[in-house]
Amino acid sequence: MFSLQGMNALVTGASGGIGSAIAYALAKQGARLALSGSNAExxxxxxxQLISDVGSPETGDHVAITCNLSDSAEVDNLIPAAVDTLGGVDILVNNAGITRDGLAMRMKDEDWQAVIGVNLEAAFRLMRASARPMMKGxxxxxxxxxxxxxxxxxxxxMNYCAAKAGLTGMTKSFAQEVASRGITANCVAPGFIxxxxxxxxxxxxTDAINAKIPAGKMGEGEDIGAAVAFLASREAGYITGETIHVNGGMAML
Known part of the structure; x- marks a missing residue:
């Protein structure tokens, strides 16, 4: 159940904490991965490490594709690069994100634009680019x-929350546009991980944070990876436009 054998997945921010856990979860279910991030090394x-720990699927080794998500030209080239390298993209995980925290009255325009650009606009560009090959398949x-x-x-x-809230609305809109083509679009919303x-x-x-969580502890990256692997599966084909909250009960939305 939930096998991803024969599927190709692109994961942004793949070498980070949550991103690496997502990559492991998908790889363990048999997907071949295009790992993307801004730091080539x-x-x-x-x-x-992933190949050493999990191995490679029969379709070929996992690959790494460097991409700076603040550069729109690089973002626009990422899906074509993944398709060329893997032979197709069945799963897209928009995980990468940045923060530029500060109170609204002191927030600089460039801090607003940087977070919206990476966390929201880049995700839009990748969703748009992935639509055509996914619709074809x-x-x-x-x-x-x-x-x-x-x-x-x-x-x-404010910038980070706006970007993440925007992702939710954008996902619902996209889900409605592509549902008839066998494509689903969903969100996973982590709490404290x-x-x-x-x-x-x-x-x-840490104790103060844990006291606010009914589960009494922060989550692990594997908790997010499991939710992503489920939504990526064929069995989740009738779930679209939804958000799975993974937060130990901290906010029951």
Whole structure:
């Protein structure tokens, strides 16, 4: 069940904490991956580690494709590069994102534009580019990684929350446009997940966060990877335009 054998997947931000967990989850189910990120060396190291840990599918090795998501020309070339390298893209996971936090009255225009550009516009461009090859194959799975704060808001993150909320609305619109072609589009919204960023918190800060989570702890990257792998599967073909919240009950939306 939930086998991704014979499928090709493109994952952005693949060498990061949540991105790497998503990549592992898809690879373990048999998908061949195009791993994308802005740091070529990190991608190379992660690709080698993934192949060492999981192996490669029969269709070929996983590949790494460097892409700066703040550069629209590079973004527009990413789907064609993945199609050329893998032979097609069945699964697109828009995971990459950046933050430029600050209170609204002090937020610089460039900080607003940078976050919207990477977190929202790049995802739109990749969804648009993936539509044609997916429609041709009459199959596709698009999973956008949003955030609980895109639904609840968060002080000091107006740009980030706007981008994540925009992803949710954009996903619903796209889902309606392509549903008749066998393509689904959904979101996974993480809550607090243990990553390098959260590991920098001290014990007091961690305890305060965990106290707000009914599950009593932060999630793991594998929790997000499992949700993505399910939505990427053939069995999830009747689920579209939805958001799966993975937050330990912190916000029951």
């Amino acid at each position: 990190k991608l190379r190291v992660f690709r080698e 009459r199959f596709g799975r698009i999973i956008n990684i949003t955030s609980v704060v895109g639904h609840t808001g968060n002080p000091g993150q 243990r990553t390098d960023m959260t590991s920098a918190l001290d014990e007091k800060q």
